[in-house]
Structures are given as structure tokens and as C-alpha cells.
Amino acid sequence: MSLGTIYRILGGLVGEGSVRTIAQGNGPRRYDGTMHPHAHVTCIRCGRVSDAPLPSETGLRVEAERDTGYRVTECEIWWSGLCPECAERDCGTT
DSSP states (O other), rough: OOOOHHHHHHHHHHHHTSSSEEOTTTTTOOOOOOOOSEEEETTTOOOOEEOOTTTHHHHHHHHHHHHHHOOOOOOEEEEEEEOOHHHHHTTTOO
């Protein structure tokens, strides 16, 4: 299967709402099948991306709306650090 075919399939899934596109800064575009509100954490060494729970998404949205006057419709939170494997190899130091 060609890479173009894969991206067309992913685009179709995004269009039907089964998958969403996520991007971190100028990094590569990624696709996420987890549609409920959650954050992401990226390893600064190997680039691994993992889902992270977003315990009080509603509270964060309410605060952001109160503090800015915006009506918030989406939220993306990214943390960065060392994944367990890279941290183990690094003996816990950066």
C-alpha cells in the first residue's frame, strides 16, 4: 500500500470524525483515534507520543473562558519529558 493511499484513508477517517489530526508545533502531523478529551506527552529523546488523562477538562475550560472572555471549543495540552525507557537508559537525568 502506498503512503499516498494511507494518507487518503486517514483523511477520510478525519472527515467522518473517527480520527482527529494532532500536531505539536512544527513536528509531524499525527492521527489520534481517541476522541474523548485528553492530553499528550512526548518524549524529548525518542519522539514517542502517549495519551495522558485530562482530569478536569471542564474546570480548565471554564477558567480559560473566565480569564480570557473566549468561548473555548477545543483544547490541546502537550507535556514533554523522557518516556520510561529513555529515562531508564538515562538513569533519571537529562
